Amino acid sequence: MREESILLVDDEKGILVMLELLLKKEGFNRLTTASTGNEALRMVGLTSFDLIVLDVMLPDIEGFQLCGEIRKHTLAPIIFVTARSGDLDKLMGLGIGGDDYITKPFNPLEVLARINAQLRRQRLDRSINVTKVQRFDYGYFVLNKTAAQLIVNGIEVPCTAKEYELLLFLCEHPNQVFTAIQLYEQVWGTALMGDEKTVVIHISKLRKKLESDAVNPKAIVNLRGIGYKFIPHKQVTHYEG
Known part of the structure; x- marks a missing residue:
């Protein structure tokens, strides 16, 4: 039995029933499940x-x-499922705070694979016994891992x-080169359905x-035809304990 809690939001009852099954x-x-935005927002306010x-x-x-309203309550991954398949719609969805974007009609197994990918990434993060750096300080920006907080200037x-x-x-992984597909696999949890556009965005x-x-x-640079590399200009690391 899986312990993860999932909220399914769609006004098409048939889709909700199919996803539930x-x-x-x-x-x-x-x-x-929720069939309206207001109902979903109320549930997000009550449940994690x-x-x-x-x-x-x-x-x-x-x-x-x-x-955008949900993001005021939680950082849980959000997978958009929609009939709007245009690039602009996808850019907007990912830009507003979504983590993945699936267009209708869809293969139910694809939805399941993407859900599992997101949850697998969460489990991996939680299972790591953190002995790594807890705070990356580059002077002009600080990434606080303990608080999941980004401070810029x-x-x-x-x-x-x-x-x-x-x-x-x-x-x-500073000064290491990663392709968009490699980054997608590491952060989104799968390369099978990796989308380079998602990484680029x-x-x-x-x-x-x-x-x-x-x-x-100057920090996240693109090596044309190769991939991306993070170049730290100044670093003061802070460890646990």
């Missing part, structure tokens, strides 16, 4: 969820707007869960938060 078959029993599957086209609140900067996890991974958003000139970045 699929997830229960896989051992997920802590499932909650490990993952949220969120439809974009809800009858009362657009899913993108709802995602003395000001706390909000991050989505995946932005934080991506930056943490890069800080833990998240790196772009991190650059805007970290760099004074995001067009000519």
Whole structure:
């Protein structure tokens, strides 16, 4: 039996029933469903969820707007499921705080694979006995692992869960080159359905938060045709104990 708690939000009853049956078959029993944005927001305020599957086209609140409200309560991964398949919609969904984006019609097994990927990443993070650096201090920005907090020029900067996890991974592996697919595998938990655009979008958003000139970045650099590398300019590490 799986212990993770999942919130499924969709105004199509058939999809909710299908996802419930699929997830229960896989051992997920802590499932909650909502068919409106307001209902979902109320549940998020009352319960802690490990993952949220969120439809974009809800009858009362657009899913993108709802995602922003949900992010005030939780950093749980949010997987958008929607019939809107345009690149602009995907960019908006990932930019507003979503962690993955699946278009309808979809293969139920794909949804299951992506849910498992997100939850697997969470389990790995929780299972690590943390003896690594707890605070990365580069002068102009500080990443506090204990508090899951990013400070840039003395000001706390909000991050989505995946932005934080991506930056943490890069800080833990300085001066190493990773392809977009490798980063997707490490942060999102799978390479089978890895999406390079997802990585590019998240790196772009991190650059805007970290760099004074995001067009000519100095911290997270792109080696054309090879991959990405994080170059620390100053580092004072802080360890546990």
